[in-house]
Amino acid sequence: MRHFDLSPLYRSTVGFDRLFSLLDQATSNETAPSYPPYNIERTAENAYRITIAVAGFSEADLSIESKENALTVKGEKQVNDNGEKREVLHQGIAARAFERRFQLADYVQVTGASLENGLLHIDLVREIPEAKKPRQIPIGAGSAKVLEAKVETAKAA
DSSP states (O other), X not given: OOOOOXXXXXXXXXXXXXXXXXXXXXXXXXXXXXXXXXXXXXXXTTEEEEEEEOTTOOGGGEEEEEETTEEEEEEOOOOOOSSOOOOOXXXXXXXXXXXXXXXXXXXXXXXXXXXXXTEEEEEEXXXXXXXXXXXXXXXXXXXXXHHHHHHHHXXXX
């Protein structure tokens, strides 16, 4: 298996640490966690939804945290100490703790989350600030006249 050494790039660039970390993760030999399974879908032009299968987990067992450009979903079953004694003969429903991380693009914000029928839905929206949106610059024929007027007022003074 090939391993790429990105250290020369670290020495000659400034501010691209996150990009190189992502490249390191992508080229590493570690396998990505597969539990719990999830879907990512686009619901509108700038709206997305992450759906995670969390059968057996309640709202109290789950936590969602959004920090910088990362979304972290954690699940851990709470110990049920209400005096009941149960013996599980077969456990086919996974109830192991998990932590799933998603890298979010710039300007993507979490707008809400809901748990229904064993599926955790996390809604996201990308809100690009007006200053960052592309804008059309009109080409005006009057700009030469304005320049001529400024030259004439300068000569008169």
